[in-house]
Amino acid sequence: MTHPVEVTDLTMQYGPLVVMRDLTFTIERGEVFVIMGGSGSGKSTLLKYLVGLRDAPSGTVRINGEELAASDRDARRRNLRRIGVLYQGGALWSGLTLAENVALPLEELSELDADSIAEVVELKLALVGLRGYGGFYPSAISGGMRKRASLARAMALDPDVLFFDEPSSGLDPISASRLDDLIRALADSFGTTIVVVTHDLASIFRIADRALFLDISQRTMTALGDPATLRDTPPNDEVRRFLTRDSGSST
Amino acid sequence: MHARTAPAAPDRAAADLHSHGDRIVAVLSGTWQLEETTSRFDRLLASSSSASPRSIAFETAALGPWDSSLLIFLRQGQSYCEANDVAFDTTGLPARITALLALATPVPERVLETEAPAPSRVAQLGLAGLAAWDSASSALAFLGEVADSLLRLLTGQVRMQWRTFWVVVQSNGSGALPIVTLIALLVGVIIAFLGAVVLQRFGAGYYVSYLVGYGMLREMGALMTGIIIAGRTGAGFAAELGSMKVTEELDAYSTLGISPVDQLVLPRVLGLFVMMPLLVVYADLVGILGGMGVAIALIDLTPTQFIGGLLSAVSLSDALLGVFKATIFGLIIGFAGCMQGLRTGSDASAVGRSATSAVVLGITLIILANAIVDWLAALWLI
Structure with missing residues (x-):
């Protein structure tokens, strides 16, 4: 069975600047998958690669088993029909x-x-x-x-897969929480696969089945798993600091 | 021995440096305000007797109200200490100040190295050439996309966005008439003035109607209307599509598998394609009327003489040449405006840059196209 989203050895680049490299992960059908990381870590850029707005310089992104970049116009159009995107400002x-x-x-x-x-x-x-x-x-x-x-x-x-770019940004806590509930309900009731890009910790712990951490200092993903488990047994200090809101400052 | 900022009044900011061997104690007192000038820490230190202290401490028992000026002074001291391997002892400072100093202590930015080193001047020249080539090829690709979209519209594969089309028609119809009227009238008047002054010297003032008719119908009507619409509508297209790019509305089309060219570009380009010839016919008539007014006022021609002279000088082909140019200009303006709009970057200033470049590109291409059409018309004796 194909995964709704499959990313293999993806490198993300802005001109000569490599933002992230060696990204490999799959997203299971019906799960809420969160892509998290600090500001500037390339979360929204990764979303652009996933939905076909940017072509990967190396590596592959498959949506429902098909590579968007390699598809002809009709195949691409057919595949895009099966995904939906909610942009940061609504668009x-x-x-x-x-x-x-x-x-x-x-x-x-x-x-x-x-x-x-x-x-x-x-x-x-x-x-x-x-x-x-x-x-x-x-x-x-x-x-x-x-x-x-x-x-x-x-x-x-x-759509089979819904992508959300920073859904809670600019919203008051009640509206953000209502949107979180809606996201969870879509996954639970319709079985829609949900991919959310966010750095909102409250949302992450509320909605995510699994979360991927993009580490800007390592320029790659350094954690993947259930957010509560990642918080309790962080694989590295960056993940611990991110999930516990630790600025690293002694004051 | 000690140094101080200034022989100040008791309430003014002051910093007295007291040397205790290789230790300096800075006694801070008075009210510290940004408006008051205080010495730089390093200059004050230079005037103290201890040339190479091992540590600097503070005493603040007489310190009054303070603002950022005190923090700036302390940061200067901190920087001096860091640079000269001197201990910066903050134990004598109030907790509020040490907390702010800790916040102000710079944390090194994470710098992501680029994969390639900075290019040399020769490489920069090459890169500029490649960028120009990319720009030209992407313009060609965009032209291809528009042509493909038009073909699909003609074969019924694309639904025409009539609402956008009619908005463009309205905006470039009644919406553009006032400015087109004003400019066309003035251009007609200027041509007639020029003709009247020059031709009357040779006793040929009557032929001013030739000049006005020929000039407006073949050249100035289309050219001036094109320039007006490039500045008005071309910039508008670029700004509108650019704003949609910034707010991700264009991405929303793309990720739904809907072509922004079908939805946004085609109705705009076709709207201008339809409206430009009509505007040019109107501009021609207004310009001729303006010229006729000057001819009547300056060289005592009657309207009948003016119109008679004009009709004997110009033919239908002259008028049609102007209309043909207008259709070309309409396509150019629509194409340049939409292309620059779709190429907009992701910030608000990019929208302004796109609008500007749409006008510059539009006017440049219009003048180029005008020259080419004139050259071909001369070749084919039109």
Whole structure:
């Protein structure tokens, strides 16, 4: 059985600057997998490699067994249909209403008629707690609502894998916790594989089945496992300091 | 022996250095404020009798209110001590100050080494050449993408984004009329003035209508409208798409497998392709009216004489040449604006740079295309 996400010997690079190297891991179907690390460690960059926004200089990224970089346009499009991405700021299309945002992927990538699309849109918005907000433009709603609307759009095509980039950033603790609950519910109820990039410790311990630590000083991954276990028996000092919020300062 | 900052009033900041063998005790007193000037620690130390102390300590019993100026002074002392292998004894300082000094103690930044050393000047020249080549090839690739998208639109594989198309049409229709009217009118007036002044010297003032008609229809109508729209709409396209890049809206299209070119570029380019010829026809008429006004006012031509002269000088092919140029310019502006918008970096200033480069590229290509079309028209006697 293929894994929803398989990364093998991936090197991440900005021009000549190698950000991370030798990244190898697989993500199991239905798990919530967190990619964590300090600021600048390349978490969001790794997400870009995973969803095909960047092509790897070396190594491979396979989504549902297929390598996005090596796919032709139709195969890539078919494979992308099976993933959804929630961006840090929501990335809703500002010229479209929330309902139109959710409907666009369905109009472009499915054979559904207009009535069916309207029903799907209503359902997805209701699932994220935005029933009745379909006619609103993104600029007219709060940051938390924008993220939830973006999640509704990401879920529009019932993807197998959902990627979240810093879902709790910019949210108050209650909104962040509500989003965490939603992420957990998606994995538990729909069996969706969830990949979350975050450095929010509260979220990590709340939602993650497994977590991967990107160590900027080593320029590679240095820990992979259940976050509570990693905290209790850290494999190295960086992981311990990260998971216990230890700044290393004596004052 | 001791040194002090200044013979100050009792309440002013002061630091007295007292030497005890190879140990110096700095007695800090008074109110320390940024507005007050205090000596640098090292200069103060230089004026003390102990040239090479082993340690520096502090006494703060008479220290009044203080702000960052005291911390700056102490940091100077700390730096001196680090550089000269002198013990910096903070036990005499209040706990609040030692805590702040500890926070201000620099932690070395993590520096990630690049894989390659800095390139030499020759290598930099080569890299600039390669960057130019990359830029040209990516422009060509973008042109190919737009052409492919257009082909798929014509074969029904892509849905036309009519809403965006009509927004562009509206923006470049009624929205652009005031500025186009103003500029076209002034250009017509300028051509007529120029003609009136020069041609009247030879008693040929009547031919000013030739100049206005020929100049507006073949050259200036299309060129000026192109420049206006490049500055107005081309920059707008770049800024709009650039902002979408910054807010990851473009990435959202890509990760859904939806082409941003189909959704965003095609309706914009086609909108301009449709509107530019209409705007140019309008600009031609306004420019001719402006020129006619000057001819009537300056050289006493009647409207009938002016229009008669103009019609005898210009032909339909002159007008069509201007309209043809307008379609080319519309494509160029749309292409340059959208391309620069999609190439935007990831910060807010990058949006401004994209808008600027869209205007520069658009105007440059318009003038280049104008020259090429004129040359071909001269070759084919149009």
